[in-house]
Amino acid sequence: MKVTGNCVDDILNNVSEERQEAFKKLHEVIVKNLPNGFEPAISYGGLGYVVPHALYPDGYHCRPTEPLPFASIASQKSSINFYHMGMYADGKLLNWFLAEYPKYTTQKLDMGKSCVRFKKLNNIPYQLIGELMQKMSVKEWISIYETKLKK
Numbered sequence: 001m002k003v004t005g006n007c008v009d010d011i012l013n014n015v016s017e018e019r020q021e022a023f024k025k026l027h028e029v030i031v032k033n034l035p036n037g038f039e040p041a042i043s044y045g046g047l048g049y050v051v052p053h054a055l056y057p058d059g060y061h062c063r064p065t066e067p068l069p070f071a072s073i074a075s076q077k078s079s080i081n082f083y084h085m086g087m088y089a090d091g092k093l094l095n096w097f098l099a100e101y102p103k104y105t106t107q108k109l110d111m112g113k114s115c116v117r118f119k120k121l122n123n124i125p126y127q128l129i130g131e132l133m134q135k136m137s138v139k140e141w142i143s144i145y146e147t148k149l150k151k
Contacts (some may be wrong), residue, residue: 022121037138079117088114091098104128105149
C-alpha cells in the first residue's frame, strides 16, 4: 500500500508499523550518502531524492512543476521499493550494482528497470545502497538526463 503525505516527515511517519524501522533506516542511509545538491522531497506524491528547481529550473520533462527526480523509496503492498534513475540511465552503474549486490545480501535480486523490491526487510543491503548513492553527482545526473532521457 503506497504511503503518501504532504512532506517528508508525513511519509516517514505514515509507513506501517512493521515496515517503519526498515523504511526509516533506508531513508537515513540515502540522505547520509546523497551528494551535494540532491535533497529529499515529495516527488510525485512519494518520498524522493531530487535535484531542486534552484539547481535545475527546467524540472522534470514529464511534469516541469516537479523537481528532477533521481531516486525514491516507497512502501508498496508486498515490499519496500527503491528506485534509482541513475541505474536506469547508466548501464555502467547498473552493471556495477548487479555485480556488487550478491556481496551484500543473500536475498535474491528482484529488480525492474530502475526499481529494486525488498520483500525481506531484514536483508536490505543498506551499505550497498549508501555506496550507490555516492556514485553519481548532481552534475553527472543532469548531463545523463539531458543526453538520454529528456525529450
